[in-house]
Amino acid sequence: MNKEAVEVQNLDKSFEDVHAVNNISFTIHKGEILSLLGPNGAGKTTTIGMISGLLTPDAGEVWLMGYPVLTKPKQAKAKLGVIPQEIALYEDISARANLNFWGKMYGLRGKELTQRADEVLSIIGLQDRETGTVSKFSGGMKRRLNVGIALLHQPQVIIMDEPTVGIDPQSRRKILDTVKDLSDQGVTILYTTHYMEEAQELSNRIAIMDYGKIIALGTHNELIDIVGEMDRISLTIKGDSVKVSRAWQDLVGVENVFSEDGIIHLLVKDSNQMLPGVFEAAASVDVRITSVDIQEPNLEAVFLHLTGRALRDE
């Protein structure tokens, strides 16, 4: 059990009629970045709430660096840093005062606290604003301080709940680089996001969640393999969509045809080879193609393949 940084077994949680997390199990290896990818309401925040000890599961157990969160919360939480989705800072005091207070909550004192606060200010790039009142910071600066607080006690596991929501590209880049640096230092990271590009860029492994369940878990390539490394051609048309879908389904090389929100999606082996045939088949049933979009295999396609729904639209 101690070999894994995070071990989740048969975790289950319901809120009245909503089954938010449905019997999920996974592990995160030491030093690994695992991204929890899924649309809003998939159960990501509930899952990390239970891992961080904020929520008590209805069933199942969580271990952090070998310590059971339910029965030894203090030891488990000492190993953990949590970056909440919403900015959780005392905005009426300075960045330094925030770091000092949160450092004390993690058990830091005296010189060690001052030194760690200095280091964190440097990591998040706020050394020159340390005495500034947080309420006067930009959204990106607040996000960076929000991240910094979780790093104060040099945790071995960090949970990041959508840390880049609603910030400027510069701050986003800074946070993503910080995540990579932490991973290089051997810190284990559980990263939740609904931005597949972030999951793709950062993660060693990705778990895709939907309706409280983990529907796929693996490396980026392993997940892409689920859709058979197929390209996706998305078309908007004028004409009979049923007829044209049937015509495209009959084409050799088209694996799947489905429609969503007025757009018809084709999963094909090689989009470049297939395009002429797609246009010809449309013309044969008097359907005019008004737009074409080609996407090579990505996590969006994986989600679409597994759920029949687009990740971004949720």
Place this chain on the structure above:
Amino acid sequence: MKTLSIAFKDMWRAFRSLFALAFMFGVPILMTLIFAFLFGGLGSSGEESEFVLPVTDVVIVNQDEGSQTVPDFSDGNSSFASLGDLFVATLQTDSFTDLMNISLNDERAARLAVDNQEAGMAIIIPPSFTNVLIGQSSQHAEILFYKDPTLTMGPQVIQSVVMRIIDGFSSSSLSIDTIFSVLDENGMELNQQQQIELFQEINENMSSDQEGGRGIITILPPETENGEQDQTNPLQFILRNIMAGMMIFFTFFTGTSAAETILQEEEDGTLARLFTTPTNSSTILNGKFLAGFMMIIVQVVLLLIFANLVFGIDWGPVAPLIFVSIGLVTLATNFGIFVISLVVNTKQSGIVFGAVLNFTGMLGMSSVFVIGTPVEESFKYLPLLVPQGWAMSAIRASWNGNTTQAVLFTMGMLVISILLFFVGNARFKKRFG
């Protein structure tokens, strides 16, 4: 250590807030200042300060027709045709020149003078005044007080004075009735001349009592536990009550505000974040409770010292004052914990500030607002229905030097505190534990 860190953080945040500082120190001091200026005398500080009531212009309408049975009345020095004349003459003595300017007029003119705010009050004496008082009429005689509603203190005091004089007249009448009854039961009867002589004798005796003995109105300070009379001047007496009331009202406000930070932090996400640190929920809640306790200590100590130095308020013996202050701080803190534990979010806590704090606070210090009024006695126990009333009673007992009573009230405060904490803490633990 973490408990202290949380408490100091909350204090630091509170003392950086102008809003919080205003309600902790500014408003109670400002309210007391307003009362000080209202009652006057603030400018002459220290022992020279005096309580000064404004002189009220009073128009008396004397419609008393006198009595054919008793043609003249004497106060020992002069004789009068009716008791109405005697009553007017009494009010015109030097004893009342600091209180009222007397003039005589008819009813219409008197009412007009009050309506036009040329006079503060009109006193209308009915035609049957003498006959009713000497028992020659079975009807009631009603004295009408027609007051300017914009004035409060002056007319109120004058009405009390007049009622006291009328009570004196009524006593004469009752004495005569009693003598007649006793004589009648023993088969004796006085002729008309004897009745007149008896009435005049009683009347003269009562008049000389008022002049030779105590004045008609004598304001006596409350007696201390040792039977000594408190020499506090009336201005200080009122200021001390107002200041104590304001201090109690706003310490409860601070206690509730401090406890409200639990809800505020829950909404801001910082409470959830605290729960993800290796700090147990009891430590976090205790830190929040301690913050309120420490803030109120600072508030009470500064207000007591400020009131003493600036308003010259004497808070009485130090030892009971410290004991009562500890009770007040504990009670205000736990009252806040209790009321905030009953609400779900800061929107609901607005109702607590608007309604619960105001209602309990005003009821608790209601005894301050009825000092010197006829309902003062009724408000002796009513405020004890709310915690603020216990605090007010305790601090009063303390400055009066009634240590036993101060200790008892403080013990009551501590018992209420324990009950409030028990309920509030249990509810918070259930919610966040």
